[in-house]
Amino acid sequence: MAHVLVLGGGFGGLAAAHELRRRLPPTDEVTVVAMSDRFFVGFAKLWDVAGLRPLLDGTRPLERLRRRGIRFLQAEITSIDPAARQVETTAGTLSADGIIVALGATYQPTSAALLENGAFNLYHAEALPGIRAALEELTEGTLLVSILGAPYLCPPAPFEATLLLEERLRKEARRERVNVVVSTPAPLTLPVAGADASRYLADRLTERGVTVLTEHAVETIDRETQTVQFEGGDSLEWQLLLAVPAAAPPPVVTKSPLAGPSGWIEPDRHTFATHTDRVYAVGDCTLIPTSTAQLPKAGVFAEAAGKISAANLAADLYGGDHITFDGYGFCFLELPGKQVATVTGDFYAEPRPDVRLTPPDEASFRAKQQWEQERLTAWLG
Numbered sequence: 001m002a003h004v005l006v007l008g009g010g011f012g013g014l015a016a017a018h019e020l021r022r023r024l025p026p027t028d029e030v031t032v033v034a035m036s037d038r039f040f041v042g043f044a045k046l047w048d049v050a051g052l053r054p055l056l057d058g059t060r061p062l063e064r065l066r067r068r069g070i071r072f073l074q075a076e077i078t079s080i081d082p083a084a085r086q087v088e089t090t091a092g093t094l095s096a097d098g099i100i101v102a103l104g105a106t107y108q109p110t111s112a113a114l115l116e117n118g119a120f121n122l123y124h125a126e127a128l129p130g131i132r133a134a135l136e137e138l139t140e141g142t143l144l145v146s147i148l149g150a151p152y153l154c155p156p157a158p159f160e161a162t163l164l165l166e167e168r169l170r171k172e173a174r175r176e177r178v179n180v181v182v183s184t185p186a187p188l189t190l191p192v193a194g195a196d197a198s199r200y201l202a203d204r205l206t207e208r209g210v211t212v213l214t215e216h217a218v219e220t221i222d223r224e225t226q227t228v229q230f231e232g233g234d235s236l237e238w239q240l241l242l243a244v245p246a247a248a249p250p251p252v253v254t255k256s257p258l259a260g261p262s263g264w265i266e267p268d269r270h271t272f273a274t275h276t277d278r279v280y281a282v283g284d285c286t287l288i289p290t291s292t293a294q295l296p297k298a299g300v301f302a303e304a305a306g307k308i309s310a311a312n313l314a315a316d317l318y319g320g321d322h323i324t325f326d327g328y329g330f331c332f333l334e335l336p337g338k339q340v341a342t343v344t345g346d347f348y349a350e351p352r353p354d355v356r357l358t359p360p361d362e363a364s365f366r367a368k369q370q371w372e373q374e375r376l377t378a379w380l381g
């Protein structure tokens, strides 16, 4: 009987655990270990702040994995020994015949420090009640959404949030007295999707009166004066500041032998195998190079990698073909009025990712809702 450990109960971990359960004999054990006791898709946080749907409605307990023959252990992983295929957790030591690491990302210390100064972390579920209350009170001044650095999760999300909040203010007749601004240190809104998609997104923002500040890296945030100072001299007073932190690998990853020179795990970008036999790594805790930058940190890619790594680990254990990821994927781009565009294509293409923007429509919005529900039901229904 084999025992397989999946570290993390997010997109990558859940996709991997279910694929392993499907491929391994019923007598083999699949255990998911995660600090969190629940799962929701990232964009559900934006629907919450935009007043479209409470986060709780899209949240499911990881405990439900047991219904599908997958063991769930809620514990913090404190160290990983890949060679011994052993992990230390707050619930004891676990050994396995194979491991899939899907531990997500944390925040860069510089971003975490900036967030101490009165900004709300737009990406942190625990910040949502504060954001909701602050939004209720916002009647004038500037709503600033600021990307603090790169990489950050789901490149379109800060811009989607800006557009959804702009729409909410408009519907609630508060827009006239609230200035809406979005800032990014990057030269384009969506560098990963290329110049055309970036221009398209910038146009959607400016046609709604949103000020788009590209090449604006936040240097300091002053809580007293409610002012952001950008590198290069510009500054901006805000009434409500929603910040998007730059991502960093989790400490348990950086201190493990799995970490590459970047601090992230750098597995094979086709098989997701690490340097250690029967140890795979997927999702936001990895750095996957593309011809121009790196694969976006997105649930879509974590899920694809989770499934592929699980198939390959099952093949390591029982024989059969190994499979590979071809770089194809997509990102949703949600726009006001329940419209969704998609950026789809080959993210591994040379000399640059070959991705195209499909114009928005309501059918794609419904497809996005369905995409979420399918995962909640299949993984934790």
Ligand SMILES: Cc1cc2nc3c(=O)[nH]c(=O)nc-3n(C[C@H](O)[C@H](O)[C@H](O)COP(=O)(O)OP(=O)(O)OC[C@H]3O[C@@H](n4cnc5c(N)ncnc54)[C@H](O)[C@@H]3O)c2cc1C
Residues within 6 Å of the ligand: 007, 008, 009, 010, 011, 012, 013, 033, 034, 035, 036, 041, 042, 043, 044, 045, 046, 075, 076, 077, 078, 102, 103, 104, 105, 122, 123, 153, 154, 157, 250, 252, 282, 283, 284, 285, 297, 298, 299, 300, 301, 302, 331, 332
């Ligand atoms: C606002 C927002 C909107 C988004 N929209 C989209 C979208 O539209 N499309 C899309 O594809 N992606 C989207 N994303 C990105 C997506 O949510 C992430 O890329 C995805 O969750 C990554 O999956 P993962 O499995 O790598 O990590 P995660 O889902 O973050 O899971 C990590 C898991 O590891 C556990 N963990 C971490 N450290 C430890 C430890 N030391 N011990 C035990 N457990 C630990 C956590 O508890 C968690 O269960 C969005 C993200 C945000 C924030």
